[in-house]
Amino acid sequence: MSEPVIRMEKIVKTYYQGKPNELEILHGIDLVVNQGEFVSIVGESGSGKSTLMNIIGVLDRQTSGNYYLEGQDVNSMTDEVRSAVRNQRIGFVFQNFNLLPRANALKNVMVPLMYGQTRVKTQKERAMEMLAMVGMEERAMHRPNELSGGQKQRVAIARAMINDPAIILADEPTGALDSKTGHMVMDLFHKLHEEQGKTIVLITHSQELAAETQRIVTILDGEIVAERGGEH
Amino acid sequence: MFFENIKEAITSIFSNKMRSLLTMLGIIIGISSVIIITTIGGSIQSTLTATLNSMGGNTVSTYVEARYPENEEDWETWVYPTLEADDYVTQEMIDGLIEAYPDEVKGVAASSYLGSGQVKDVADSDNYANVNLNGVTPEMLEYMKLELYAGRNLTDADNVGQKKVCLIADTMAERYFNGENPIGEKLSVTTSDGNIFDLVVVGVYEYNQALFGKVDTSIPEKDRVTEMMIPIQTSFKLQGTEQTGYEYFNILLTPLADVEQATLDITAYFEEVYADNEDFHIYAYNMQSDMGMINTVINVITLAVSGIAAISLIVGGVGVMNIMLVSITERTREIGVRMALGAKRKTIRQQFVIEAIMLCLIGGTIGILLGIGIGALLGQVAGFVIQNMYSEYANYIIMEVHPSGMAITLSLFFSMLTGVFFGYYPANKAAKMEVIDALRYE
Structure with missing residues (x-):
């Protein structure tokens, strides 16, 4: 079998290390996500799922343990290389969209290309392609405040997809949406997973949403307490 | 990026x-x-x-100056020497100067006042014009920043040939010739000491208030005095003097010349030329230093x-x-x-x-x-x-x-x-x- 996309060994995350209020959030997480999987990480707030997501997304560093993203030891990388990894290998979808308010949809989708190596000439074409994929090509020139929540999230998904990342990391992507638009967004993830074979990691507190995915990893108090589906 | x-x-x-x-x-x-x-x-x-x-910023003012005694005691017996004809600065010296410093020196603006006079119309005794007669070098026009209105400027040839030609002011030309073209016309000038000179008009210059002052409207138009310019050598000849050189004159510099350096060069040049002259030498100065x-x-x-x-x-x-x-x-x-x-x-x-x-x-x-x-x-x-x-x-x-x-x-x-x-x-x-x-x- 080929190298898994995510391989975590005994991941521990401690805040305020060495101080009286030292706090261990993750107590040795072991997690493997293979190419093409659609995994959900489920947990109540305070369970440590966001901390885990930050580490998976190379936004934060673990205190101990090993994390290999596509076989690469992420923790040993410099800040600059970690930026490049986020840019090229990870597509973020946030709960609150996190679009740049002053830029239109097209510009927002182009942001990761701007920080990458893509030639300027092809940037626009590629961004339009992505917008078309999420059905937003007609609203390309609209700014985020002119878009509905569902539309914003579709733009955010287009942005996450533009550098063809190894994983899509979605943090409560439907949290700010009503259930109907939430379903539309979920359908989009399913489409990306089924048609393009994308590896998707969905972080959510909703059991219902998690039930739609192939594999559910339940996290409680910083430990994985249950796994359902998948190869495990 | x-x-x-x-x-x-x-x-x-x-x-x-x-x-x-x-x-x-x-x-x-x-x-x-x-x-x-x-x-x-x-x-x-x-x-x-x-x-x-x-x-006159881009010119060097120059004049023939007596050599003053070097010792204090000599002052008592010293008398200012008389300028002889060969003490003046000749056109040949100026030409030599231009040849020596072609990048600095352009020419010389010198003048010699001949006297006042009246132009009289033979055909019409009521028609006359009061003028001052000035002998000048051709560069005078440029030095005085006068514009030529019609005809031509005086030339070196006019000077060498001591031609009886003149430049007149446009204000005088317009009135005296009553609007007709004055170029080529012959003028008869009677000077205050009774001499009569016949001069041919070759050019008309524009009257300049800044140079000659505002037009004095209290004087009737026909009595107003204008400046008439004739070749300086012609002026010497008409005066009947042996003098052919200049005493006070301005040396015109090229636009790019360094005035200070030019002043030094001019002084040095004349120091050599006047080395044998016991009574006189040449003094040159400029306004740049102020x-x-x-x-x-x-x-x-x-x-x-x-x-x-x-x-x-x-x-x-x-x-x-x-x-x-x-x-x-x-x-x-x-x-x-x-x-x-x-x-x-x-x-x-x-x-x-x-x-x-x-x-x-x-x-x-x-x-x-x-x-x-x-x-x-x-x-x-x-x-x-x-x-x-x-x-x-x-x-x-x-x-x-x-x-x-x-x-x-x-x-x-x-x-x-x-x-x-x-x-x-x-x-x-x-x-x-x-x-x-x-x-x-x-």
Whole structure:
């Protein structure tokens, strides 16, 4: 079998290390996500799922343990290389969209290309392609405040997809949406997973949403307490 | 990336127009003050230079001077020697000077007053014109900044041939010839001591108030005196003198000549030519040395006031820094998102430094334009006042109001520097944010 996309060994995350209020959030997480999987990480707030997501997304560093993203030891990388990894290998979808308010949809989708190596000439074409994929090509020139929540999230998904990342990391992507638009967004993830074979990691507190995915990893108090589906 | 950052910066500045404008105000005031002050200082300087030049700045005044005794005791027995015909400076000497320093010396403006006279119309006794007869070299017209209105100037050939030709003023020509073409007409001039000279008009020059004074309207038009110019050698001949050389004259320099150096060269040249003359030598001087001091004073004042104005640039810079700090706090989330999407720290730093630079550059540009505008306006006012106060010298006072290119370049450079200097700290603060903290910032 080929190298898994995510391989975590005994991941521990401690805040305020060495101080009286030292706090261990993750107590040795072991997690493997293979190419093409659609995994959900489920947990109540305070369970440590966001901390885990930050580490998976190379936004934060673990205190101990090993994390290999596509076989690469992420923790040993410099800040600059970690930026490049986020840019090229990870597509973020946030709960609150996190679009740049002053830029239109097209510009927002182009942001990761701007920080990458893509030639300027092809940037626009590629961004339009992505917008078309999420059905937003007609609203390309609209700014985020002119878009509905569902539309914003579709733009955010287009942005996450533009550098063809190894994983899509979605943090409560439907949290700010009503259930109907939430379903539309979920359908989009399913489409990306089924048609393009994308590896998707969905972080959510909703059991219902998690039930739609192939594999559910339940996290409680910083430990994985249950796994359902998948190869495990 | 760099280009994208500039676009981003402009978008950011324009999305907050009022705030940006207020932030730029310090820069605008600082830069425009510097531009106004340097414009005015420079204008005063160039006006003085141009005015003095028009009054002989680009010439060397030269005259034949007695050799004064070197010892105190010799003064008592010394008498001023008489100028003999061969003590004068001849045209040949001048030609030699031009040959020796072709890059500096252009010619000689010399004149010799022949006397006053009256042009009488044989056909019409009521028609006459009062004139002063002056023998001149052809360069005189250029030296006096007179424009030729019609015909031709006097020539070297006129001088060599002692031709009986003349230049007359346009005011005289118009009245005496009653609008008809005077070129080629013969004039009969009766001088105050009774001589009658017949002269052919070859050219007409334009009357110049600054040179000859305002037209005196209290005198009837036909009695007004104008200057008539004839070849200087003709004048010597008509005077019946043996003199063919010049005593007081001005040496015209080429436009690019260094006046100080030319004065030294001219002195040296004549020192050699007059080495054998026991009684006389040649003295040469210029107005440039007086101007040097005036220029120094103006420069010091301009520099000092500019320095004070530049302080407001620092105040403006602090304003920029302040607003950049606010802006970075406001945009913490945005910075977090950018970092999550792959922006490197140096990219974030660059983005905010560029934004600060753009803020200062736009402010600087507005300041420069404002400074140029106000400077030009003040220059116009100053010019208007001066022209009215000294209206008879109107043609001699050359107001040159133009902003200093050096000041503009320096202003742009310094406003950019202000941007870098005061933008770096906030930008660095942004770059040092932890992506996870920035992203979760509420």
